[in-house]
Amino acid sequence: xxxxxxxxxxxxxxxxxxxxxxxxxxxxxxxxxxxxxxxxxxxxxxxxxxxxxxxxxxxxxxxxxxxxxxxxxxxxxxxxxxxxxxxxxxxxxxxxxxxxxxxxxxxxxxxxxxxxxxxxxxxxxxxxxxxxxxxxxxxxxxxxxxxxxxxxxxxxxxxxxxxxxxxxxxxxxxxxxxxxxxxxxxxxxxxxxxxxxxxxxxxxxxxxxxxxxxxxxxxxxxxxxxxxxxxxxxxxxxxxxxxxxxxxxxx
Amino acid sequence: xxxxxxxxxxxxxxxxxxxxxxxxxxxxxxxxxxxxxxxxxxxxxxxxxxxxxxxxxxxxxxxxxxxxxxxxxxxxxxxxxxxxxxxxxxxxxxxxxxxxxxxxxxxxxxxxxxxxxxxxxxxxxxxxxxxxxxxxxxxxxxxxxxxxxxxxxxxxxxxxxxxxxxxxxxxxxxxxxxxxxxxxxxxxxxxxxxxxxxxxxxxxxxxxxxxxxxxxxxxxxxxxxxxxxxxxxxxxxxxxxxxxxxxxxxx
Numbered sequence: 112x113x114x115x116x117x118x119x120x121x122x123x124x125x126x127x128x129x130x131x132x133x134x135x136x137x138x139x140x141x142x143x144x145x146x147x148x149x150x151x152x153x154x155x156x157x158x159x160x161x162x163x164x165x166x167x168x169x170x171x172x173x174x175x176x177x178x179x180x181x182x183x184x185x186x187x188x189x190x191x192x193x194x195x196x197x198x199x200x201x202x203x204x205x206x207x208x209x210x211x212x213x214x215x216x217x218x219x220x221x222x223x224x225x226x227x228x229x230x231x232x233x234x235x236x237x238x239x240x241x242x243x244x245x246x247x248x249x250x251x252x253x254x255x256x257x258x259x260x261x262x263x264x265x266x267x268x269x270x271x272x273x274x275x276x277x278x279x280x281x282x283x284x285x286x287x288x289x290x291x292x293x294x295x296x297x298x299x300x301x302x303x304x305x306x307x308x309x310x311x312x313x314x315x316x317x318x319x320x321x322x323x324x325x326x327x328x329x330x331x332x333x334x335x336x337x338x339x340x341x342x343x344x345x346x347x348x349x350x351x352x353x354x355x356x357x358x359x360x361x362x
Numbered sequence: 363x364x365x366x367x368x369x370x371x372x373x374x375x376x377x378x379x380x381x382x383x384x385x386x387x388x389x390x391x392x393x394x395x396x397x398x399x400x401x402x403x404x405x406x407x408x409x410x411x412x413x414x415x416x417x418x419x420x421x422x423x424x425x426x427x428x429x430x431x432x433x434x435x436x437x438x439x440x441x442x443x444x445x446x447x448x449x450x451x452x453x454x455x456x457x458x459x460x461x462x463x464x465x466x467x468x469x470x471x472x473x474x475x476x477x478x479x480x481x482x483x484x485x486x487x488x489x490x491x492x493x494x495x496x497x498x499x500x501x502x503x504x505x506x507x508x509x510x511x512x513x514x515x516x517x518x519x520x521x522x523x524x525x526x527x528x529x530x531x532x533x534x535x536x537x538x539x540x541x542x543x544x545x546x547x548x549x550x551x552x553x554x555x556x557x558x559x560x561x562x563x564x565x566x567x568x569x570x571x572x573x574x575x576x577x578x579x580x581x582x583x584x585x586x587x588x589x590x591x592x593x594x595x596x597x598x599x600x601x602x603x604x605x606x607x608x609x610x611x612x613x
Contacts, residue, residue, distance in 0.1 A: 120485045168486065200485045234371045234451045235419065235490050291542075 112177045114211055115187065118203040118354075119172050123346065124238045125198055129162040129172070138163075138172075138199060145194035146176060158213045160220065160354040164306070166346035168239070170223075171202070173354040175213040211356075219283065219299060221353040222308040224344065226294040226316075240293060241312075241348035247294065247319035249287060255318040256285035258329035259298075259311055266335035268311055269304035270343070278304055278335075285311070297352070310337075312344040363428045365462055366438065369454040369605075370423050374597065375489045376449055380413040380423070389414075389423075389450060396445035397427060409464045411471065411605040415557070417597035419490070421474075422453070424605040426464040462607075469608040470534065470550055473559040474601045477545040477567075491544060492563075492599035498545065498570035500538060506569040507536035509580035510549075510562060517586035519562055520555035521594070529555055529586075538566070548603070561588075563595040 119142075127135035131143065139157055146155040160173045182190075187204040195201065227233055227240035228247060259268075262281040269278055281301040288295050296315065298308050314331065317323050323341075331339045370393075378386035382394065390408055397406035411424045433441075438455040446452070478484055478491035479498060510519075513532040520529055533551040540546075547566065549559050565582065568574050574592075582590045 122485050122488075170486075197488060198485065200483065202482075231453075232451065234373050234449065235421075237373075237448060239486050 112179055112209075113181065114175055114177050114207050114209050115184075116173060116175050116205045116207045116211060116213065117188075117191075117201055119169065119174060120200045120202055121169050121172065122198040122238075123163065123166050123168040126165060128165045128167070129159060129169075138169075141196055141199055142174065145191055146178075148194055149180070149190060150178065160213050160217050161303075161351075163349075163351055164346050166238075167349045167351070168347075169351040171221075171353040172351050173213050173217075173356075175207065175211060177209075213354075216356050217302065217354055218357040219301060219355045220303060220351070221297060221299045221355075222303065223350045223352045224296040224298070224308060224312045225348045225350070226296070226312075227292065228289075228294040229292045238347050241345050243294075243316060245320055247316070248321055249289070249294065249319065251321070251325050252315045252319040253287050254325035255315055255328040256287060256296075258325070258332060259285050263332055264335050265304050265307055265332070267331050267333075267337055267340045268307050268314070269337060270306035270310070271337050275304060280304060280307070287315070306343055309343045309346065309349060310340055312348070313342045314340055316344065317341040363430055363460075364432065365426055365428050365458050365460050366435075367424060367426050367456045367458045367462060367464065368439075368442075368452055370420065370425060371451045371453055372420050372423065373449040373489075374414060374417050374419040377416060379416045379418070380410060380420075389420075392447055392450055393425065396442055397429075399445055400431070400441060401429065411464050411468050412554075412602075414600075414602055415597050417489075418600045418602070419598075420602040422472075422604040423602050424464050424468075424607075426458065426462060428460075464605075467607050468553065468605055470552060470606045471554060471602070472548060472550045472604040472606075473554065474603045475547040475549070475559060475563045475595065475599045476601070477547070477563075477599060478543065479540075479545040480543045489598050492596050494545075494567060496571055498567070499572055500540070500545065500570065502572070502576050503566045503570040504538050505576035506566055506579040507538060507547075509576070509583060510536050514583055515586050516555050516558055516583070518582050518584075518588055518591045519558050519565070520588060521557035521561070522588050526555060531555060531558070536562070557594055560594045560597065560600060561591055563599070564593045565591055567595065568592040 129138045131137050131139040142157045157174050157176045184204040188201050191201045225240040227242045230244050232242045260282050264279050266278045284299045286297045380389045382388050382390040393408045408425050408427045435455040439452050442452045476491040478493045481495050483493045511533050515530050517529045535550045537548045
C-alpha cells in the first residue's frame with residue numbers, strides 16, 4: 112500500500128457539495144467511484160483537506176488515499192482524469208509518506224471569492240462570480256479586513272448550528288484586489304469555520320456599500336454572536352484556492 | 363401591433379442551438395414560450411439576425427417580434443427576464459419601425475472566438491473557451507488573417523452541405539488579441555456562412571501551430587473547396603458578439 116496526495120479542481124455547480132451523501136452527486140462520491148473502478152471493485156476511501164458546500168468551487172483542493180497499485184504519478188493523473196467527469200480535474204498526483212494526512216496536516220488554506228463588480232450582469236460568469244452592481248468603497252472594505260486578520264474567536268463569523276467547539280482561528284491575511292471587472296477577496300488562514308469566508312465577504316460587502324463602518328466589523332467579531340453579523344455571500348463566488356502543508360510545500 | 367427589437371445574450375451550453383426544433387431545448391423555443399405566456403397563450407413568432415449552433419454563445423444576438431401589448435421598454439426587459447430561464451438574458455428592448463427586420467436589415471456582424479492559450483486547462487472556462495496548450499505563432503496567424511479580409515467567395519470556409527448558393531461575403535476585419543491568458547479572434551463582416559468563423563479559426567490555429575504557412579490560407583480560399591481547408595474549431599469558444607443595423611446604430 113502506498114499513500115497518494117492529489118491536488119484537484121472542481122466546478123461546484125452540479126455537485127451537492129464535496130462530501131459523500133446517499134443519492135446525491137458529490138465530489139467525494141465521484142472520486143471514490145473512479146478509484147473503485149481502477150481497483151477492480153475494491154472500495155477506496157478518499158480523505159480531503161475539508162469539505163466544501165454545494166455550488167462552491169475548488170482550484171486547489173487536496174485529497175489523499177491509499178492504494179496497492181504502483182505506477183508513476185503522471186499515469187495516476189491521466190487514468191483518474193480519464194475516468195472522472197468533466198467537472199473534476201486532477202491537477203497533480205504525488206507519492207507521500209504513509210502518515211501524511213490531507214486534513215490533519217494542513218498548515219494553511221487560501222480561499223478566494225470573486226465578485227463581479229460592474230453594473231451589467233454577465234451570463235457567462237453567473238455560476239463563477241457573485242454579481243454586485245452597486246458602488247463599493249474598496250478602501251473601507253480593506254480597513255474592515257484588517258480587523259479580521261489575526262487570532263480571534265470567530266464564533267460571530269461561523270454558520271449557526273456548527274458543532275465545532277473551538278472557534279479560535281488565525282487569519283494571516285485578507286487581500287482585496289481589483290482584477291479587471293472583478294473584485295477578488297483572498298483570505299489566508301490556519302483553518303476556517305463553516306461558512307466563515309462567505310460570512311466574512313458578506314460583511315465586507317455591507318461595509319463597501321456604506322451601510323456600516325469598517326470598525327463595526329471589529330465590534331461584531333467581539334460579540335462572538337452569529338446573530339450580530341450580516342448576511343452570508345452566496346456560494347458560487349467561492350473557491351478553495353490552495354491548501355498548504357508545512358512539511359511538503361514551501362509556503 | 364408594435365415591433366420590438368431586443369438585444370439578447372445566451373449561454374449556448376444547454377441549448378440545441380438557437381433555432382426552434384421539436385423536442386429540443388432551443389433559444390427560440392424558450393423566447394416564444396415566454397412571449398406566449400405574456401400574451402395569454404397567443405403564439406408570437408420571434409425572428410433573429412441568424413441562427414447559432416449548439417454550444418455557441420451570444421453576447422449580442424438581435425431578435426424582433428410584434429406585439430399588441432404596450433408598455434415601456436424597461437418593463438418589457440424586466441418582464442421577459444423574469445419569465446426566461448437563467449441562460450438567456452434580455453440586455454435591451456427597443457421600439458422600432460414596423461418594417462425593421464432582424465435578419466434582412468443586418469449591415470454587419472461581429473463574432474468573437476476565445477482561445478484559452480496556456481498549458482493548463484481551466485475547469486471553470488471549459489464551456490466558454492477552446493483550450494489550446496501548444497505554442498502559437500500569433501504574428502503568423504495575423505498574417506494569415508489578412509488573406510481572409512475583403513470580399514471573397516468563402517466556399518472553402520463554409521460547412522459542407524450548405525444550401526446557400528451565393529457564398530460571396532465581405533470580411534471587414536479579423537483582429538487577434540491577447541487578453542490575459544486568452545487569445546481572442548474577432549471577426550467582423552457583412553454576413554457569415556454556416557460555420558465560417560469556426561472554420562476560419564480552425565485554419566488560423568493550424569498556421570499558429572506552424573503546420574502550414576500563412577499564405578496557404580489564401581491558397582485554400584482560392585480553391586473554393588471545403589475539402590481543402592483544415593478542421594473546424596469547436597463551438598464553445600464562439601460568441602455572436604454584436605449585430606449592427608445601419609439605420610439604427612452608429613457603426
